[in-house]
Amino acid sequence: MREIQMVDLKAQYEKFGPEIDNAIKSVLVSTAFIKGPDVKLFEQELQEFMGVKNVVSCANGTDALQLALRVLDLKPGDEVITTDFTFIATIEVVALLGLKPVIVDPDPGSFNISVEAIKRAITLKTKAIVPVHLFGQCADMEGIMELAKKHDLFVVEDAAQATGADYIFKNGIVKKAGTIGHIGTTSFFPSKNLGCYGDGGALYTNDESWANKLRSIANHGMKLRYHYDDIGVNSRLDTLQAAILRVKLKYLNEFNEARREAADHYNKAFAYCSSISVPERVKYSSHIFHQYTIKVKDGKRDALKKFLETKNIPSMVYYPGPLHLQNAYSFLGYSGNDFPVTTSLCNEVLSLPMHPEMDKEQLDYITNSILEFFNK
Numbered sequence: 001m002r003e004i005q006m007v008d009l010k011a012q013y014e015k016f017g018p019e020i021d022n023a024i025k026s027v028l029v030s031t032a033f034i035k036g037p038d039v040k041l042f043e044q045e046l047q048e049f050m051g052v053k054n055v056v057s058c059a060n061g062t063d064a065l066q067l068a069l070r071v072l073d074l075k076p077g078d079e080v081i082t083t084d085f086t087f088i089a090t091i092e093v094v095a096l097l098g099l100k101p102v103i104v105d106p107d108p109g110s111f112n113i114s115v116e117a118i119k120r121a122i123t124l125k126t127k128a129i130v131p132v133h134l135f136g137q138c139a140d141m142e143g144i145m146e147l148a149k150k151h152d153l154f155v156v157e158d159a160a161q162a163t164g165a166d167y168i169f170k171n172g173i174v175k176k177a178g179t180i181g182h183i184g185t186t187s188f189f190p191s192k193n194l195g196c197y198g199d200g201g202a203l204y205t206n207d208e209s210w211a212n213k214l215r216s217i218a219n220h221g222m223k224l225r226y227h228y229d230d231i232g233v234n235s236r237l238d239t240l241q242a243a244i245l246r247v248k249l250k251y252l253n254e255f256n257e258a259r260r261e262a263a264d265h266y267n268k269a270f271a272y273c274s275s276i277s278v279p280e281r282v283k284y285s286s287h288i289f290h291q292y293t294i295k296v297k298d299g300k301r302d303a304l305k306k307f308l309e310t311k312n313i314p315s316m317v318y319y320p321g322p323l324h325l326q327n328a329y330s331f332l333g334y335s336g337n338d339f340p341v342t343t344s345l346c347n348e349v350l351s352l353p354m355h356p357e358m359d360k361e362q363l364d365y366i367t368n369s370i371l372e373f374f375n376k
C-alpha cells in the first residue's frame with residue numbers, strides 16, 4: 001500500500017507530470033515571469049468555470065481578503081463580522097486594516113458561521129460580513145445575503161477551501177461558492193482543492209469598477225503605467241503558477257468528484273459507529289471535501305489521533321484553538337466562555353486524509369483502524 005498522506009501532491013504530480021512540465025517549460029522559454037499571457041488566460045478560464053464576470057489574480061489568499069476589504073473603502077473602527085472557527089487569515093486582515101473584527105460562533109453541525117449569531121452581532125457600526133465556506137461546503141449564503149441587504153452590509157466570501165463547490169438557492173438557481181456575495185476570495189496554496197506549486201490567490205466579483213480597482217491596488221495602485229491613483233501593494237500571481245493552474249483547473253471537477261467518493265467511503269464505514277459524527281451535509285450546498293472532518297465523542301479525539309499515528313495514518317486538528325483566544329487578538333477582549341460552539345468543536349474535530357488520489361486499500365485501512373480503536 002502506498003504511504004498515506006493528508007494530501008498527496010506527489011501522486012497527483014505523477015498523474016499529469018509531463019503536462020505540468022510542458023507548461024512550466026513554455027514560461028521558462030518565454031521569460032514572461034510577471035504578468036505573462038498565462039495569467040490573463042487563467043483568469044479568463046477561471047471566470048468561465050466560476051460563472052463570474054471578473055477574476056482578479058493576486059499573490060495569495062490572505063492578500064485576496066485584504067484587497068477585498070480595502071476596495072470596500074471601510075473606515076478604521078468599522079465592524080466586520082466573521083467566524084471564530086476558521087484559519088487565522090480571515091480575521092488577521094480585518095485587524096491589519098484597522099477594522100474591528102467581531103467574532104461569532106459557527107453552527108455546530110455544518111461548522112460554518114451561524115446566521116442567527118450574525119444577527120445578534122450586528123450593530124450600527126457593522127459594515128461587512130466575511131463568511132468562510134469551511135472544509136469545502138458553503139455557508140448559508142441566502143440567509144447571510146438577506147441580512148446584508150436589510151442592514152446595508154457588504155459580504156466578502158472567503159472561498160479558499162471551496163473552489164468548485166456549488167451553492168443551491170431555494171429557487172433552484174446554482175452559483176459557485178465565492179460568486180454570491182459582493183466579492184469572493186480564494187487561495188491556490190498547494191494543498192487547496194485548486195492548488196498551485198507555491199503561493200497564489202484570486203478575487204471574484206461581478207462589479208466592473210471593483211474589479212478595476214482591485215487590479216490597480218494589487219499592482220501598486222497603478223492605473224496607467226507609472227501613474228498612481230491608489231496606495232497599492234505588490235500582490236501578483238506569478239506566470240509560472242498561472243500556467244500550472246491552467247493545467248490543474250481542467251481536472252478540478254474530476255478531483256472534487258474523487259474527494260466526494262472518498263468521503264462516501266468514509267461515511268459508509270462509520271455509519272454504525274456511535275462514537276463518530278460524520279460531516280453534516282446541508283441541502284443548499286454541494287460538498288467538495290477540502291477536509292473530511294469528523295467529530296469524536298467522549299473526549300477520545302486525542303487518543304484516536306495517537307492510535308492512528310502508531311498505524312502510520314496521519315490526521316490533523318483543524319482548528320485546535322478558537323481565534324478569540326489567540327494571544328494576538330486578546331485586545332478584542334473576548335473571554336474563554338464567549339463562544340462555546342467553537343470551543344467544543346476544537347476539542348472534538350479530527351480531519352482524516354483526504355485527496356483525489358486516495359485508493360480503496362488506503363481507505364479500508366484507515367476506516368478499519370478507526371473502527372478497531374473504538375471496538376477495543
Ligand SMILES: *Cc1c(COP(=O)(O)O)cnc(C)c1O
Nearest residue numbers: 060061062087089160161187189
Ligand atoms: C488557506 C486559507 C486562507 C489563506 O490563503 P493563503 O493563500 O495561504 O494566504 C484564507 N482563508 C482560509 C479559510 C483558508 O483556508
